[in-house]
Amino acid sequence: MYRRITSTVKVNVPRLRRLLSTPVPRDDMYDVVIVGGGVAGLGLGAALKSSPVTSRLRIALVEGMDLGSSKTWGPTKESYSNRVVSLTPASVKLLKEIGAWDHIKQERTQPFDDMQVWDGLTGARIEFKTGALSQQYPSIATIVETLNIQHALLNRIDELGGVDIIDKTKVVKIGHGEETGDLDFSTWPQLELSNGRKLTARLLIGADGANSPVRSFTKIESRGWDYDRHGVVATLKIETGRPVVAWQRFLPTGPIAMLPLPNGYATLVWTTTPALAAKLKAMSHADFAALVNAGFRLSDVDLRYLYEAGAKEGEVKEQCEWRESVVKADKREFLPPRVVEIQEGSRASFPLKMRHADSYCDERIALVGDAAHTTHPLAGQGLNQGLADVQSLFKSLESAVTHGQDVGSIHALEPYAHERYFENHVTLGAIDKLHKLYSVSSGPLVTARSWGLEVVNELDGLKTLFMKRVCGLERR
Missing domain, CATH: 3.50.50.60 (FAD/NAD(P)-binding domain)
Known part of the structure; x- marks a missing residue:
């Protein structure tokens, strides 16, 4: 049995x-x-x-x-x-492996091999280039519409x-x-x-x-918290003839980033307070474009005045241009191309949060x-x-x-x-x-983070490890 x-x-x-x-x-x-x-x-x-x-x-x-x-x-x-999303080399590799990349409209993608990131308070900067990665990955990331x-x-x-x-x-x-x-x-x-x-x-x-x-x-x-910040997005028409670079500046209210798209366009992701996000969405195209340019160029003091003083419609552009005219012109080669036009209907915002199941x-x-x-x-x-x-x-x-x-x-x-x-x-x-x-705007922590950013920028080995981690190359 x-x-x-x-x-x-x-x-x-x-x-x-x-x-x-x-x-x-x-x-x-x-x-x-x-x-x-x-x-x-x-x-x-x-x-x-x-x-x-x-x-x-x-x-x-x-x-x-x-x-x-x-x-x-x-x-x-x-x-x-x-x-718009920034696809890492690892994500592009996956889409290729499953045969989806062949169906991507390639003329609407924009790879970039240079990213400039800096502190809006101190000017401390770090630069990422694909030279730190292997020749197999010619780009840091590829900008693609969802x-x-x-x-x-x-x-x-x-x-x-x-x-x-x-x-x-x-x-x-x-x-x-x-x-x-x-x-x-x-x-x-x-x-x-x-x-x-x-x-x-x-x-x-x-x-x-x-x-x-x-x-x-x-x-x-699912646990986490809200950041009391909104992400403002928009499609920008920018000056042409500049290298293809991704730009991000950390402001006390949140980072402002400009990511390149083909044909002289770029996408904006500006993290800021809910109140300022509402103002940014409501102002005219001309004032909005001027404030985006100022966000990459003016000091935090100038920006806070523009945020809080509540300049009248049409005066924001005038105020931005005057303040930019008296700013020292050093390191202008490190600044992004200027915004010349805002695509109609492209401005929107969404609340930011962190959650983990x-x-x-x-x-x-x-x-x-x-x-x-x-x-x-x-x-x-x-x-x-x-x-x-x-x-x-x-x-x-x-x-x-x-x-x-x-x-x-x-x-x-x-x-x-x-x-x-x-x-x-x-x-x-x-x-x-x-x-x-x-998010810290004063005190010794500002000095410490700026010093740390500049030190990391000089340590190619550490910067390479960081880039590989962000690009998803360590885990694949």
């Missing part, structure tokens, strides 16, 4: 493994359901379908917005979206096939499946959609943003991107962290399928959580401390 049982176990265990790691057959049941049609969600769908190991998994992606316009996106070169990445991923998914994209549809409720005959799906997440459908998932992926319904369903807490996974649940973590934009790491999550989770699922594991089991997901949680925790902490360090 014992031999018969043992023999049965030996035969059935491999069959059970195959059952757990192969696609489910019913129309309303999927191996993987991804909630969220942003870069992280689409990236994971494309990655899974691009691999021969995971391509047979049955996948659905649910998104509340219309993805059709992103798929057929056809912009003109006279305008750029204000939703729409361009979504467009590329949607077209790559369409090329690969096998992902059921359910857009213009919201998740109404998340619960659990039921027992049906000999099969027990009571541990599988079940989604009720606004179109009346019900989807049951072996694995549910939350790529649904900072207010993630998937994370709420798992009861995983207590865990990235639970049984049959995984969180990626903003659903797992959000950070201050000063280092341009948010979307890059999300793509690193995608790569790590994809590799974990690929390994699970290879070894006959259930892709929704906690054992299959733990390698992803183990790899990414600590990595993101370190990055979030470093960015948070950098924000707080440069």
